[in-house]
Amino acid sequence: MIDVEIKYKTPNYCPACNSIVETGVIFTYTYDVSYTDELQNEGTEIILSKCLNCDRPVLTEEQFRNIEEHSWINSKAQLYPVTDNIALKNAPGIVINPYKEAAKCYRAQAYDACVIMCRKGIEAICNDKGELKGNLADKLKNLKNKNVLETTLHSWANELRLIGNDGAHSHDQIVTQQDAKDSIDFFDALITYLYHLVSQYDKLKARRVK
């Protein structure tokens, strides 16, 4: 392995370790710098660092501001690894909110709460697709019968329902980090399919008909 030079250390969120860890900054690139006067400037910095716990790379973007010897970070975004689902912008609020809550719970290592939020998200998907009556198992079955969910997706959604039940009601069935991670991944896949790929496919078909 090639040793890279660490310029300085800074705490950062590492998705692989799922915690705030010490990261070593390897490279920084500053651009878009504007000076209001000699002593004041603001700009953007792209920072490549590595997690000092698992060695994986993290890329962040910071909007900074310097006034004399003081400096601030106005906003900070993680560019890599990407943790947000692009399909989210098309999904309704009642689905987005539990997804974001589930991600927050996961980061806080609250795995029971995370799977309960995923289950809530599945319930929200059913409501959004017009299934308002009966228990969640029935609603999912109806969506399967209406071909909104094909067999595999129905199985995933149903598993999220069961894991969510464990998180909510069981005192001896322990929800592990892996269970929580898998739940978010499947929830993510359902959102991508229902709110992104289906409409993308319809648009593709419409374009090809012309």
Ligand SMILES: [Zn+2]
């Ligand atoms: Zn790590």
